[in-house]
Amino acid sequence: MQVKDSVALVTGANGGIGKQFVEELRNLGAARIYVCARTPEKVANLVALDQNRIVPIQLDVTDTKSVNDAAAHCQDVTLLINNAGISLNQGVISAPNLDSARAELEVNYFGMLSMCRAFAPVLKKNGGGTIVNVLSLLARVHLPFSGSYSVSKAAALSMTHGVRAELASQKTLVVAVMPGTVDTDLAKDWPDPKVAPSVVAQVALQAVIDEVEDVYPGQQATEVSAQLLQDPKGVEKYLATFLPTSSLAGIQA
Numbered sequence: 001m002q003v004k005d006s007v008a009l010v011t012g013a014n015g016g017i018g019k020q021f022v023e024e025l026r027n028l029g030a031a032r033i034y035v036c037a038r039t040p041e042k043v044a045n046l047v048a049l050d051q052n053r054i055v056p057i058q059l060d061v062t063d064t065k066s067v068n069d070a071a072a073h074c075q076d077v078t079l080l081i082n083n084a085g086i087s088l089n090q091g092v093i094s095a096p097n098l099d100s101a102r103a104e105l106e107v108n109y110f111g112m113l114s115m116c117r118a119f120a121p122v123l124k125k126n127g128g129g130t131i132v133n134v135l136s137l138l139a140r141v142h143l144p145f146s147g148s149y150s151v152s153k154a155a156a157l158s159m160t161h162g163v164r165a166e167l168a169s170q171k172t173l174v175v176a177v178m179p180g181t182v183d184t185d186l187a188k189d190w191p192d193p194k195v196a197p198s199v200v201a202q203v204a205l206q207a208v209i210d211e212v213e214d215v216y217p218g219q220q221a222t223e224v225s226a227q228l229l230q231d232p233k234g235v236e237k238y239l240a241t242f243l244p245t246s247s248l249a250g251i252q253a
């Protein structure tokens with residue numbers, strides 16, 4: 001799958017990683033880039049970079065009408081980048097109620113699923129195309145400090161496998177992107193190491209070009225994914241020490 005001449009759509013385009021996806025798509029020669037944000041004013045600076053190629057779209061992934069309107073409007077999409085996400089840093093037991101767990105599932109799981117479902121026929125019409133789902137290393141192993149977020153990303157990873165299976169016959173490539181900590185607002189309270197958001201976008205789009213289904217951008221994600229193959233219980237036990245009330249200082253995974 002070539003990114004050059006593709007028609008891409010990026011959710012959460014005003015966020016730290018989203019902006020870098022737009023930048024990298026421009027570098028790689030995408031023909032058109034739909035930049036989606038809940039508040040379109042937040043992507044005005046991106047549109048100003050190249051008004052011929054960059055098109056703003058109002059999109060809240062938790063709003064079915066908003067998702068369906070975007071799919072109806074953007075019928076030429078060949079590369080869907082599901083990047084929008086939230087993290088509320090709550091444990092599954094210590095959280096005061098289920099509100100944050102539900103909110104994270106609404107955006108990170110149901111929102112992403114809703115986008116995949118709405119755009120599957122569009123991608124089919126355009127020859128198959130590609131879906132990039134921005135997940136997290138925490139889709140593979142639970143971090144109690146950010147417990148309900150880990151759950152939402154694990155659900156989204158399983159969903160990604162289902163989307164991949166169901167859309168294989170229409171030749172849609174489905175890429176799961178699983179970074180460790182990334183240097184964006186979402187992780188502003190997290191300690192180093194943090195990978196640059198530009199690296200996440202570059203690795204994800206290279207995976208599209210190379211047709212690699214699962215990628216772990218950055219050294220932290222690469223190392224932990226290797227540890228998960230060798231000693232999954234050890235990784236689980238290590239991360240289990242970072243409880244919601246504890247500091248994440250010193251975390252290596």
Ligand SMILES: NC(=O)c1ccc[n+]([C@@H]2O[C@H](COP(=O)([O-])OP(=O)(O)OC[C@H]3O[C@@H](n4cnc5c(N)ncnc54)[C@H](OP(=O)(O)O)[C@@H]3O)[C@@H](O)[C@H]2O)c1
Pocket residue numbers: 011012013014015016017018037038039042059060061062083084085086087107111134135136137178179180181182183184185186187
């Ligand atoms: N930063 C990390 O350490 C890290 C690590 C692994 C994976 N990720 C994943 O990477 C993705 C991008 O995160 P980021 O680090 O770039 O964080 P970010 O800077 O906070 O950006 C998140 C983006 O998602 C958007 N968004 C949130 N809720 C939305 C909704 N209901 N509908 C549409 N857009 C919505 C935000 O829009 P608003 O401005 O309107 O809120 C924002 O544009 C997320 O899926 C995140 O889980 C991040």
